[in-house]
Amino acid sequence: MTGASDTVDETTKSFVAGDEGALRAVYERYAAAVLRVASSSLPSRADAEDVVQTTFVTAWRSRESFDPAKGSLLVWLLTIARRRAIDLLRAHTRDEQVVRVLHDTGGGSPSDEPVRPERIVDRMVVLEAIGELPPQQRQVLLLAFYDDLTHEQIAATTGLPLGTVKSHLRRGMTRLRQRWEVDGGAR
Amino acid sequence: MAHADPDLLTLLALGEPVPDVSVEDHLRVCATCRSELAALREVATVGRETRAERDLPMPSEDLWTRIAAETGQDTSSVVPLRRRPRRWRAFLAVAAAAAVIGAAGAVAVDRITTAPAASEQVLAQGDLARLASAPDSARGSARVVRTADRTVLRVSVDGMPAPDGLYQVWLFDGAATMIPLGVLTNGQADMPLPETVDLNTYRVVDVSAQRWGQQEHGTSMLQGRLG
Structure with missing residues (x-):
């Protein structure tokens, strides 16, 4: 790491x-x-x-x-x-x-809804990590997060090939997880 | 034993049904992949929750002055705060823009158009959400209206500053192609829709600020999806 x-x-x-x-x-x-x-x-x-x-x-x-x-x-x-x-x-x-x-x-x-402050910190960490993703990876991931689109719907919406969408999702999630785990360990 | 395909684990973590039963079989016997999936699910959950945090307000303007005074920062020579790019806000705005393009991402704003005349039929409509470059007050809506003799895109905006150049309306396929439809004047315009444009493909309406003579798409101010 x-x-x-x-x-x-x-x-x-x-x-x-x-x-x-x-x-x-x-x-x-x-x-x-x-x-x-x-x-x-x-x-x-x-x-x-x-x-x-x-x-x-x-x-x-x-x-x-x-x-x-x-x-x-x-x-x-x-x-x-x-x-x-x-x-x-x-x-x-x-x-x-x-x-x-x-x-x-x-x-x-x-x-x-009431949210624990620690959870807000988690959200801020992930939000910053989302902002640091390459733009296309970020767009694909946000379509999944915020719009609940499946990878097939994302491909249809963006015109990207299915394989590209899947790899953007995987890489984006991996990156967020790395950032979150590193910063989670700091608390 | 081969572990589960990371792409499939990601899709499962995002809540998508994965028809490949061998993945489920594998998960039953592989603690490594199970914990991998659990971690990714947590990330997906927090990621979804960030939706509620996209438009965070900055502290009041004088707070920086107080901090600067207390830490001996030079406040005379620097550019005023509001004119500098705000990275945090900027990426939140990007997040908002991406969300609007998606199916359920339309940000609700009050209807500001008047009801269509009786002879008109509304085929599709959508609210236009403010993007980073637009003021907080900016809002708009778009309707595809069939009149007696033609089909138009009726765009109406409100709370927008007078442009340096002009505002232009575009149809966008959400990926790479934008079609210029016309210039917006006095906050409202009916723009004839060419019959050859497939609205199933070009579902995103975009209002951009253009400099005089600028041919290519300028700065997006409002965006929304027809539905």
Whole structure:
């Protein structure tokens, strides 16, 4: 296994090196995902945004401790965010109402079923991995995931040969699994 | 003992029926392939769940300012945040675009066209979903309408900014070929459909932003599938 090191791109490297503009680039890439994870356990948007702020500030100050061999930058950030959210929840524990709201809604967006925050992290990891697939492989896989098309329907929709569709599905799934297992091991 | 074909395991993990009974026989006796299948099923489940996460909001605009202040980042010399490409958003938008092309992927938007006249018959219709380059407010719909003397594609869009050049409507086969149908003006247009175009093949309606004089397909703004 190559570990997560093959996912270390220029942005991550310049982040660890402390280059000018690197924190901003990382923020643009991951702030939405960090906010999603924070919101999954904190019903207050203001609390969730506070967690996002603390997460990026903490990450920047301790960037030298980030080890790409142990997992991706995304998961490192999300792990920091989870810890901060839990800290904040503990601070709120005496407020029974907050706790009750959490149990009632599970946090997250109102339309969602309650989802464990760890599962949200999994989704973010897989979503990023989907985004890094070659475009055609990604399109084929998303037609299977989001539209529930069979490989034959995907071939008919895209005009790709059946064998190509099957190999895109296999390679795409293999890649997602690698990324997920590497990053799952980091938690 | 040969293990199960990885292509077949992938299809099984995705929930497709695999008619090859020898795979089932093999799975009964091979723990390696069973655990392989279980792992792939987990991946497929999480992959499907990402559908709910495609349009994640960014934090409010001033959050970056607070982070920059706390970490001593230079906020004066950099390009404003919103003008820089957002990789996360960008690939989510790609995911949305791919989904729209599929059969069940049409994103529901409110109907914005008026009901067709009594003499008209709607043969097919679909909502047009916003792609990455379009503003949040953008929406549209398309109908294939048979009038007394011809068949037209009636496209109607709303919430779109004034174009730098013009908006053009295309039919797309979902793979490689796009047919230009005409220019959209004032948010609505009836475009005659050539009888030779097979709508079973060209089921995707695409609205693109074109620069003046641009011949090839420009930037997709809205897309949807006729059904």
